[in-house]
Amino acid sequence: MKINDLEPLIPYHPANSRYENMSYRRTGNSGLLLPEISLGLWHNFGHNADFTSARKILRQAFDLGITHFDLANNYGPPYGSAEETFGRIMKKDFEMYRDELIISTKAGWDMWPGPYGNFGSKKYLIASLDQSLKRMGLDYVDIFYHHRPDPDTPLEETMGALDQIVKQGKALYVGISQYSAEDTLKASKILRSLGTPCLIHQPRYSMMDRWAEGGLLDTLENEGIGAIAFSPLEQGILTNKYLKGIPEDSRIAKDGRYIQEDKITPKLISKIEALNNLALKRDQSLAQMAISWLLKDTRITSVLVGVSKASQLKDNVGALLNTNFSSEEIQAIDKILEK
Template sequence: MALNDSFGIENYRPNEARYDKMQYRRCGNSGLLLPLISLGLWHNFGHTNDFQNARQILRTAFDHGITHFDLANNYGPPYGAAEDNFGRLFNKDFKNYRDELIVSTKAGWDMWPGPYGNFGSRKYLIASLDQSLTRMGIDYVDIFYHHRPDPDTPLEETMGALHHIVQQGKALYVGISQYNAEDTSKAYEILKNLGTPLLIHQPRYNMMDRWIENGLLDVLGEKGIGSIPFSPLEQGILTNKYLKGIPKNSRAAKDARYLKSDHITPELLQKVEKLDAIANSRNQSLAQMALAWVLKDERITTVLIGASRTEQLLDNIKTLDNLAFTKEELAKIESILK
């Protein structure tokens, strides 16, 4: 069941100064510019969430120059709900601004029953995007991703499906998510030979999860592939949220699928406290410093954030006020993380 269809808010007119302060970075070797901060609809946009709150988050993002909204077929709950709700909000608030938006979605995880609703086959990817476009009420997405590697489907088939989707006009660009360095190189070459560039990679990356530094970042730089890390705040650990215990309304308390409360150990909190002190010396929140830390590498195009409140979103946007680090600050951060 969809959320309440009562919109109850005046007709939306975006802030005329929305592009004045947002910073944009070129996505790899492409002509596409992305805002340094992009908004993900992984959480807080399902049918169990507050519709008006979701609407205000999207409006606030666009009013501050965030032009990129990132979805996936299974974002919810239930699966498809985030795309459905985004489609309703797009039709009401953003339809006249379609050419100012970058809308992305993905397929690769479990979506519908049976053998054709998961992983990376041509059958699944093309069918899934058709469903996504219907839910969102749009003719094309700007970026379509394969959401995760599929060891059982030939990479040529998966990349061939992405190429075909671009040829159909259902996506302007294609990307991949969570692929390692070797498979990213292979995917890049396959797509290059087909005539469709690999635009972007969406990996998990933050101060505490550094796996992409073991080769993947080098591949992205060498090949001219953009990147958009998700979970830059390590599911809220790289904020001050858990320094005084686990809040009852936090993700760790409500949904252990993404962050288990027993993962938040005294040793971990000691590191977070020390990082928070460095952030304070920079006149930033810890979350702002963590986002700036990810963006310090020019191979990172944009960071993907989630927001449950407009206040949280606005706090993240203030990251742009201080993106520079001294060598001493970076050394202190590394000594804490080691």
């Protein structure tokens, strides 16, 4: 990691007003409240990032009332490095505020070589969480997720591992990510029978990616499971950053693994321009409207954002000032995206 410890930040004292402007929602039928905006550490916390900038992002988040920091075993690059960075910052700035934080991590994607470093076996999940706790310097995480469905491992084994993790005291709650509605229902029933209810589901969800509306959100509501949406801005597409071309510091320009440059077509730009004009009429940025659009649904507990600069968090949190949409606005958004 690009460490800038020659210019250390002054000792951190969080803002006394940090809980005044953030709203919190109950996670399903549980007792846990999550901030309506949560911070994901998928990007900008690996060894290729600037350590001082990462500290500033986390400090700004907590000052704004964002109490939930979301990680995974393979966040970086390289794998594990985001957890290492977070562990360093946790020790420097947040150790005394541990009980004010919700820290989550996940396992399910490829992490280490060989047959035991991927998917959903008990061997992999328990070993991965032990490694994650060591990297972050924590005794437990608040939420541990199975990161993706495993088509080959019996669901009973995967859910049994999550149950065991809670009963061992390594996690307070467990969740799943990207499971279909059908598999979510099966997983929920297994976990409930074991005495460890499924707390939360983390689906990819935005106004441009609505697969969760095909039954998943209804299942979550019926099962009393919360939902935290990731990629709410479609990797930056639902912002105004691409209206005048592709900036050199954008994710597309720097890392084409998740969005290819040829995806930014004239047709897409036309949709973004129309959405941006609608956002301006709502006195919001396009990013704010995209976040607000998700939060208009009370089944969404929190929206997971990722930022490259601490200042971007203020814009994201500004979305909470207006999460109401008229029927005309909803119809207009749908019409734009159907073109």
